[in-house]
Amino acid sequence: MVRLGRAALLLAVLGFLYVPIGVLVALSFNESGLATVWTGFSVRWYGALLANADILAAALNTLVVGLISTLVATVLGTALALGIEARARKGRAVEALIFAPMIIPDIVLAIALLSFFSILKVPMGLHTIILAHVVFNLAFVSAVVRARLKTFDWSVTEASGDLGADGFTTFRRVTLPLILPAVIAGALLAFTLSVDEFIIAFFTAGAGRSSTTLPMQIFAMIRFGVTPEINALAALVMAVSVTAVTLAQRLNRGVIAP
Incomplete structure (x- = not known):
């Protein structure tokens, strides 16, 4: 029972x-x-999507933002994770500072980023969305990579140094291949979050269609009612997200138990 x-x-x-x-x-x-x-x-509504110039432009913007922000966040997040784990002493304050973007409500982070760009008089556009998504995704990449580093055998890097390899060679030939599944998993997670993210993009996009992302386009369309075309678009976005998350989860099997 x-x-x-x-x-x-x-x-x-x-x-x-x-x-x-x-x-x-x-x-x-x-x-x-x-x-x-x-x-x-x-399948007429999927064909209608391919004929909609606004949707195609928004999809291209989303792809550009997702790929660039994922690349930058992955590099910085991996470096951050390695830097934290290399410290002999780790404080809770440092942990809280690094992972704050993960727990701060999106609306608060969006307003903070908007204020920051406004104070610096940075013109809004795709570049500000990319920078905002890097800030948002960096903590997630770092968390995934650090999960792998928790069980990382640092003696192999010491052995590499004893054999005469410098720091860069050790990272390229030893450390990176061992943590690569976690790095890729973090990148896939960052890409998924970037593709799906709406609030931060909405606040940091500025005016004009040149910086409209796909979630913003969907929001603009549903203000006039939900149509089968929107259902088809949402289904495609969901398919991309599910695929990326599934790949990340499969790679994460090697993160927890290398």
């Missing part, structure tokens, strides 16, 4: 989480122009 109760509770929770997503995906294949009235199977 206890097992049945737990199974029922698990199914109820999973249903609560995933049934709405399943309905959205199903309705994205709806032939009708009404988002909630099923009239037959069709």
Whole structure:
């Protein structure tokens, strides 16, 4: 009875989480122009996305922001994780300072970044969104890489030094290959967060369509009602996010237990 109760509770929770997503995906294949009235199977709305110049431009902006911010955040986050683990003494204050962007509400971080750019008189655009996403993603990359470093055998780097390798060679030939699954997992997580992020991008984008990202485009479209085209777009965004998270989770198997 206890097992049945737990199974029922698990199914109820999973249903609560995933049934709405399943309905959205199903309705994205709806032939009708009404988002909630099923009239037959069709992929016409996915074709409509390819013909929508605004959506394609927003998707390109999202890809540019995601790739550049992920690359920068991955490099800085990995360096930060290595730097923290190399310290002989680690304080709680340092930990809290580094991971603050993970726990600060997005709206607070967005307002802070907007104020910061305004004080420096930095013109808003894709570049400010990229910088904001680097700040947001850096802590997540660092957390994933540090999870791998917790079980890292530092004696191999000492052995490399004893054999005559300098610091850069040791990092390139020994350290990086061993932590690479965690680095890639952190990068995939950062890319997923960047693609899905709306609030920070909305506050730091400035005016004009040249800096509109895909979540911002979706928000602009749903103000006039949800259509099957929006369902199709949301389904594609979700597919990209799920794929990236799944790959990150598979790589994380080697992070916790190398």
